Amino acid sequence: MKVLVLTGPESSGKSWLAAEIQARFGGVVVGEYVRHFIDAQQRDTCYTDIAEIARGQLAWEDAARAATPALLILDTHLLSNMLWSQCLFGDCPSWLEGELLARRYDQHLLLDPTGVPWVEDGQRCQPQLVERQAFHQACRDWLLANGQRFSELSGDWGQRRQAALGHVAALLGSTDQHAGPGH
Template structure:
């Protein structure tokens, strides 16, 4: 099983790219639990919610890992929970980073916010490019400092898709470069 993580600021194409990758290579996509949490509770999150949100994300990830798909595509993972907690509340439960570092991820695709428009969806809160770039830098710094394997993706939507497809094909090996869903 190869585990791919899409990471970066909001509105940089993570969910769209996860669907594009799944359509081409198959695999299982794990979505962003915080979106489910907000839809369920119909309110903004607070610091007290961080544990529940992070544990929900882990539960979704663990359920998908247990199925052992050839490709597991994470639309996000605990890094987003960790950074959003710090960004919004200037604090983060200590166990999040420990748990994040204890897990194996084969490749992170780090999406740059520049080059694509911010799209309002009722849950996003960083319409300013400078805010999203700061979040991107925080993602980059954490990936770099913790020795995670990552590739930065930028450009317009087509550039991101093309680069992602190349990276995933390499991750899966050349025999899978032209595989379709379920192959």
Template sequence: MKILVLTGPESSGKSWLAGEIQARFGGVVVGEYVRHFIEREQRDTCYADIPAIARGQLAWEDAARAAAPALLILDTHLLSNMLWSHSLFGDCPAWLEQELCARQYDLHLLLDPQGVPWVEDGQRCQPQLQERLAFHQACRHWLTSNDQPFCELTGGWTARRQAALEKVAELLGSANQHTGPGQ
């Protein structure tokens, strides 16, 4: 099983790319639990919600991991929960980072907020590019500091899609190098 994570600021194409990747390569997509939480609760989140949101995200991820698909596509993971918690509330439960570091991910696709428009959807809250750039930089810093495998996707929608599909093809190709006959 290869585990791919789409990460970066809001409105940079994570959910859309997850669907594009799944359409091309199959696999299982795990969405953003926080969106489900907000829709269910019909209110904005508060700091006290962070543990429940993180546990919900982990439960969705763990259920998908248990099914052991060849490709697991995570529309987000605890990194976003951590960064949003810090951004919105100035703090984050320490166990989120510990839990994130204890898990293995094969590749993170880090999406740049530049080159694509911000789209309001009723849950997003960073319409200013500078805010999204700061979130992107925080993602990059964490990935780099924690020796996580990642590549950045930039440009418009077509360029992002092409780069994402190429990177996933490489990821899956390396997964199959040792399993095929004569290899």
């Protein structure tokens, strides 16, 4: 099983790319538990919700891992929970980082917010590019500091898709790295 993580700021294409990768290579996609949580609670999150949201994300991830698909595509993982907790509340439950580091991730695709528009969806809260760039940098800093394998994706939607499909083909050992349908 290869585990791929899409990470980076909101509105940079993580969910869209997860679907594109799954359509091309198959596999199982694990979405963002926080979106489910907010939809179910019908309110903004508060600091006391962070642990529950993180446990929910881990439960979804661990259930998908237990099925041992050839490719596991994570639309997010605990890094986002940690960074959002710090960003919104100035603190983060200490156990999150340990849980994140206890799991193996084969490749992270870090999405740059530059080059694509921010899209309001009712849950996003960083419309300013400078805020999303700071989040991107915090992701990059953590990945580097913790020796995580990652590649940065930037450009327009088409360039991101082509780069992502190429990285996943390489991860899976496929010699066919064409981004078009049917390849």
